[in-house]
Amino acid sequence: MRIATWNVNSIKTRLDLLTRWLKEAEPDVVCLQEIKCVDDAFPRTAIEDLGYNVVVHGQKTYNGVALLSRLALEDVTIGLPGDDADDQARFVEAVVSIPGRAVRVAGIYLPNGNPAPGPKYDYKLAWMERLRAHAAERLRLEEPYVIAGDYNVIPAAQDARRPEAWVEDALFRPDTRAAWRRLMALGFTEAVRACDDADGVYTFWDYQAGAWQKNDGIRIDHLLLSPQAADALLTTRIDKHVRAWERPSDHVPAIADFAFG
């Protein structure tokens, strides 16, 4: 089973690239972030025609996440539990059924948090704590569980070409990394780092200042695996070449292959 995550930065603008990439990469499950449209505006038919079931948690203009799956999606959770007043579309979760087994997959768009400090940063840290609480509950099920998405977290200096440029940023501040470590300490394995400890593994390059041309990137898109999912992990891949396509997203797909299914 191949599970991928990709922040497309508008599904409407990126539909042709998404279609091209789905045919090329042949993922079984895809977590999309920043679709930037309401549910009814999502290009559902175009994606269903490629053989995917679709669950959308959309929002006008900002945020928005979706799950695509070749297999049935069941037991859907829309929105991150823990705060009924939070109306930002950043979390969608479902069970992907395979014969004799089930894998639960959550797609997340974790808040950016800039400028920091400030209310947006407070929201980011609160959201990370809610994610930790929800993840702890899911881990008690002792099942294969994958939380994939745009975490807006640079876990370590190794994950940035110029870490010194990010020390005051919400993606890399000490409180952000501490919250990341509290999440990981529940027992998760980050798939990409588990398979490759090299420097220079990035998933995002800013549109500005020639970041892509200079390979001035950061690694902020992650796949967190429960122990039962980590046991089945085979390989990972970053589809970096997609960043060089015409009118690209500033993020590229991150992919993990598993032995189940």
Next chain:
DNA sequence: ATGCCATAAACATTATGA
């Protein structure tokens, strides 16, 4: 300290992103 670029909508400036 700001813009550098990209997106959507408030439509020609603003909010947001990272």
